[in-house]
Amino acid sequence: MTSKDPFTIAIDGPAAAGKGTISKAVAAHFGFAHLDTGLLYRAVGAKSLLGMDPAEAARTLTSDDLQANDLRGPEVAQAASKVAVIPEVRAALLDFQRSFARRSGGAVLDGRDIGTVICPNADAKLFVTASAEVRADRRFAELAASGAAISREQVLADVMERDARDRQRAAAPLKPAADAVEIDTSDMSIEAAIATAIRAIEHRRAQ
Numbered sequence: 001m002t003s004k005d006p007f008t009i010a011i012d013g014p015a016a017a018g019k020g021t022i023s024k025a026v027a028a029h030f031g032f033a034h035l036d037t038g039l040l041y042r043a044v045g046a047k048s049l050l051g052m053d054p055a056e057a058a059r060t061l062t063s064d065d066l067q068a069n070d071l072r073g074p075e076v077a078q079a080a081s082k083v084a085v086i087p088e089v090r091a092a093l094l095d096f097q098r099s100f101a102r103r104s105g106g107a108v109l110d111g112r113d114i115g116t117v118i119c120p121n122a123d124a125k126l127f128v129t130a131s132a133e134v135r136a137d138r139r140f141a142e143l144a145a146s147g148a149a150i151s152r153e154q155v156l157a158d159v160m161e162r163d164a165r166d167r168q169r170a171a172a173p174l175k176p177a178a179d180a181v182e183i184d185t186s187d188m189s190i191e192a193a194i195a196t197a198i199r200a201i202e203h204r205r206a207q
Contacts, residue, residue: 007106009201010114013128014163014174016135018185018193022128023110025194026201035100037111038080040093042071045079054083058092074143074150074158081162085169094118112166115177124204126197127176130186132159
């Protein structure tokens with residue numbers, strides 16, 4: 001395999017498990033392009049909050065929409081999870097994600113259904129998870145640092161509500177691919193989690 005050959009890495013997992021941080025570090029380590037597919041759904045969710053039909057928002061999504069400053073807030077996160085259950089939204093975003101995945105030079109995609117639906121033939125698959133309580137603590141720390149007025153209890157309730165919606169939806173439910181390497185980051189430092197992910201991917205590349 002040359003450095004220009006496609007090599008697709010699929011990284012899935014629930015909110016605040018660390019998959020975004022791990023994905024960026026993995027992409028930087030291997031020199032691959034990175035796509036946070038959750039941003040696509042957040043952008044659609046943000047448009048739906050403004051009154052736009054979610055399916056239409058997905059069909060007309062542009063790269064500029066992914067640069068909006070308000071895509072990381074809790075309200076948009078909940079809206080993203082709600083629009084993600086709509087089959088027409090998922091279908092509209094499918095081709096974009098698959099095209100990105102096969103780009104020359106390698107690609108890392110992180111989301112909730114990359115290894116199961118978007119890229120079932122990905123060269124390497126990881127499922128990054130952590131307990132709901134640990135993920136709520138991480139999310140609460142982020143929100144508190146940004147000045148958000150929200151309680152830890154509310155953050156935990158939001159995490160659990162989103163988990164249930166993501167896992168129970170009919171279209172592409174959140175679950176590990178059968179051949180994914182699972183990484184539980186509950187008791188890991190981010191450095192250890194990144195190192196574990198890189199080792200798993202290097203093992204697959206060697207094969």
